[in-house]
Amino acid sequence: MKFSTKKATALAAIAVSAALVLSACGGGSDSDGDKAGGSGDSGDATTVTFLPKNLGNPYFDTSSKGGKAAVEEFGGKFSEVGPQEATPDGQVAFINTAAQQGVKALVVSANDPKAIGDALNEARDAGTKVVTFDSDTDPEYRDLFVNQASSEGIAKVQVDLIAKQIGDEGEIAILSAAANATNQNAWIDLMKKDLAANHPKIKLVDTVYGDDDDQTSFDKTSALLQKYPEPQGHRLADHGRYRGCGSLRL
Structure with a gap:
């Protein structure tokens, strides 16, 4: 899509x-x-x-x-x-x-x-x-x-996807791309507002940046999983290979 x-x-x-x-x-x-x-x-x-x-x-x-x-x-x-x-x-x-x-x-x-x-x-x-x-x-x-889509629409889809995967409850983190990217930072701000307003049982614990680099993104993901361990395991939201703004279940 x-x-x-x-x-x-x-x-x-x-x-x-x-x-x-x-x-x-x-x-x-x-x-x-x-x-x-x-x-x-x-x-x-x-x-x-x-x-x-x-x-x-x-x-x-x-x-x-x-x-x-x-x-x-x-x-x-x-x-x-x-x-x-x-x-x-x-x-x-x-x-x-x-x-x-x-x-x-x-x-x-x-x-x-x-x-x-x-x-x-x-x-x-x-x-x-x-x-x-x-x-x-x-x-x-x-x-x-x-603009290919509204920031509000993208942010809502991101939150809805991760909320559905974790039953609308739990800790999540955001792995984004470049720290100065205007689009991704706009999405993150709107995701935070959506979470606060509509998903009180989901806690955003961290936001990190992979700098549009596969290895950096992998390393940042590994660090998040080590920093926030949980017995049930960890799962990436459905964002495939896109090096953009994704959410992690922790």
Whole structure:
């Protein structure tokens, strides 16, 4: 379900970014077309670059696949770039390169709402339209944010899933991804409110971050299970391989 939703988000994001780019290019000269070629290719193709939090994440592999299909459908030129580790500094270098290449649209899932802001605004000053998805920046750093679902809806589903698994009673912990991710922190805040208001017998004992890394997430999970042992055992909520915000029964 999350993957199909993410693909729809990517399609929406790329469609909107394309509209922004094409309107910005109206009446442009041939030199504008040359600039649109990005990394050495000349012509009128609209260049669109996806910049996920990090490469090798199945979540973003799926969104980029949808984005590529959408870009090719309107005759644009798609590319995906990104750091191996989900850090703001890692994204900045790719933002700067996209601006230097004259990329027309940059579609970003931000590792931090502020840290990449200056680089994004420099890219915008150079003529690149910036669309954020999945994890937003502060509004002044982008042209548009496309949200795949409401934070309230995601938080409620997360709480409902774990509540059903544990009979609406017991201790749980949250294993999230990057500590600065705007979307996941919003979900966590809303999950806490839902738990307090509607699930008085469930106790949230800890929140930890796996930094969008498999090994780190595994280590954090192991540490939680050791810190909060219980004879009945432990169980992960049904979140599969998604390195996002999940709940642990303790």
